[in-house]
Amino acid sequence: MKNKRRQPRVVVIGGGTGLPVILRGLHNKNVDITAVVTVADDGGSSGILRNYINVVPPGDIRNVLVALSDLPQLELDVFQYRFESSDKFLAGHAIGNLIIAALSEMHSGIFGAVQELSQMMNIQGHVYPVTNEPLVLNAEFKDGTTLSGESEITAAHKPIERVWVTPSDDQDGHQPAAVPEVIEAIMNADQIVIGPGSLFTSILPNLMIENVGRAVCQTKAEVIYICNIMTQKGETDNLSDADHVRILNRHLGHNFVNTILVNTEPVPEDYMDFQRWNELSKPVRHDFQGLRKQDVCVISTNFLKLQDNGAFHDSEKVVEELMNRLQQSHD
Structure with missing residues (x-):
């Protein structure tokens, strides 16, 4: 009798709203899914909790847990519930953020907390905060000035030259490192999926941790970058898809992106509500020649999902393509 083939191992790296979309698909x-989640967010409820109790910001982790959980919808709705502004002390906090913060204190760190919560929430797969400590995102802009903090960097609305991360408690000058489980998952993966998500504030904060960047460059897995459909104000204005890959490769000093997924379906301008989705600018322009010069395999098709007067990735179409890539690599 033949041995049952093991499940292909897929590692998805990112943060923000794009990561849960792919994980749900x-x-x-x-x-076998492993989600590696950024810990450099300092906005909203996550930022307030981080400032009060120096916990790794829980917002992105909360959304990833929900995306992979098999709990009944009511329990997930409770976990996601955000208190109204009239509630004063609890205003704006999501219940899940408070639970993650409490478990982090109980376990002396976010990693153990998330593993326990994964069991409680019947998670299918693995959710790994990229480090066990809060990180600060730093940026140097093209005009030579620098800023620290994700929300400060985004609010500056200036072209970014490069980003790097430092521990939030940087008194001893140590370099942040990912937990061994993250590195092991990357090295043993069949496929690494990066994005979709904010290039400088959701994706690169993970890759700029030295042992993560090194593992992504050394893994034998196919590294697939899901390029954003729209540019983001103050982050990727006027950048082409080839520019996105060029920035990723330059930050790691290596052409590590093997494949890119590019949406070619036009976004109807009269459909977009740019007041509601005020961080979005215009569709990412295509530079297929620039991608080929970086030895990137280009998969370009209709990945667009129009919803709530915004432009998003259709998770079913994206995941179908990811499954095709896995199938081809196993044949």
Whole structure:
């Protein structure tokens, strides 16, 4: 009798709203999922909790847990519930953020907290905060000035030259490092998926941790970058898809992106509500020649999902393409 083939191992790296979209699509596929989540967010409820109790910001982790959980919808709705502004002390806080913060104190760190919560929430796969400590995102802009803090960097609305991360408690000058489980997952993966998400504030904060960047460059897995559909104000204005890859490669000093998924379906301008989605600017322009010069395999098709007067990735179409890539690599 033949041995049952093991599930393909897929590692998805990112943060923000793009990561859960892909994870929800992968959730019911026959794959072993590991989500590696950024810990450099300092806005909203996450930022307030971080400032009060120096916990790793829990917001992105909360959304990833929900995307991979098999709990009934009511329990997930409670976990996601955000207190109203009239509640004063609890205003704006999501219950899940408070639970993650409490478990982090109980376990002396976010990593153990998330592993316990993963069991409680019946997570299918693995959720790994990229480090066990809060990180600060730093940026140097093209005009030579620098800023620290994700929300400060985004609010500056200036072209970014490069980003790097430092521990929030940087008194001893140590370099941040990912937990061993993250590195092991990357090195043993069949496929690494990066994005979609904010290039400088959701994706690069993970890759700028030295042992993560090194592992992503050394892994034998296919590294697939899901390029954003729209540019982001103050982050990626006027950048082409080839520019996105060029920035990723330059930050790691290596052409590590093997494949890019590019949406070619036009976004109807009269459909977009740019007041509601005020961080978005215009569709990412295509530079297929620039991508080929970087030895990137280009998969360009209709990945667009129009929803709530915004432009998003259709998770079913994206995941179908990811499954095709896995199938081809296993044949």
